[in-house]
Amino acid sequence: MTPQKRLLDLVSALFLLIVLSPLILGVALAILIQDGRPVLYLSERMKSPTEPFRLFKFRTMTVSGADSGVSGGDKSRRITPIGRFLRAKRLDELPQLFNVLKGDLSFVGPRPPLRMYVERFPEIYAEVLSCRPGITGLATLVYHRHEARILEDCATSAETDAAYSRRCVPQKARLDMIYARRQSVCFDLRLMFATVFRRISLHRGRSRGA
Numbered sequence: 001m002t003p004q005k006r007l008l009d010l011v012s013a014l015f016l017l018i019v020l021s022p023l024i025l026g027v028a029l030a031i032l033i034q035d036g037r038p039v040l041y042l043s044e045r046m047k048s049p050t051e052p053f054r055l056f057k058f059r060t061m062t063v064s065g066a067d068s069g070v071s072g073g074d075k076s077r078r079i080t081p082i083g084r085f086l087r088a089k090r091l092d093e094l095p096q097l098f099n100v101l102k103g104d105l106s107f108v109g110p111r112p113p114l115r116m117y118v119e120r121f122p123e124i125y126a127e128v129l130s131c132r133p134g135i136t137g138l139a140t141l142v143y144h145r146h147e148a149r150i151l152e153d154c155a156t157s158a159e160t161d162a163a164y165s166r167r168c169v170p171q172k173a174r175l176d177m178i179y180a181r182r183q184s185v186c187f188d189l190r191l192m193f194a195t196v197f198r199r200i201s202l203h204r205g206r207s208r209g210a
Helices: 005-036 071-079 081-089 096-102 115-120 122-128 137-154 156-181 184-210
Strands: 041-046 052-058 106-107 132-136
Touching: 005 052, 005 081, 005 096, 005 106, 005 122, 005 132, 005 184, 041 115, 052 096, 071 137, 071 156, 106 184, 115 156, 122 156, 132 137, 132 184, 137 184, 156 184
Parallel strands: 106 132
Antiparallel strands: 041 052
């Protein structure tokens, strides 16, 4: 990570934490009142082929000791009412601002993968994780909704794992490698603004359809 990219991450994360602190506290309180503890969900992810870290998210599912793998249709029954709202608005990812401050994440980069996929596809992730993982990125913008449609039809954890491995990992990796070749602060800013505009347009679309 270049010093310029790290500076952009730090300034952006601090600014957003200050501006969004009432929202972050409000969401945490709502989860605590409605669903109880824990408020946060901590997931082991990889920031390099050999370095794990704990990804912070607001908890959106009922607690299960057997939880593992990516989320698909097999886990849909565990999503809480408030969790469904948070996921639709992507508010469950607000705590990842603290991951950015810690240096585990950048604002822009490939989504941080689970260890099981890094170990299963070492050649792919050796290249993908040459960039610091991010909250948003080219693959997130282009492929996230398509990935969600693929996985929501999976009825078991085995189906979810097979669909993600076969259909999602290769497609996302191609986009992540394009980002790696074009990476710059200007490109990061374009992707950050594109993410914001997409969220605004989706919100307006849903409001008109309501």
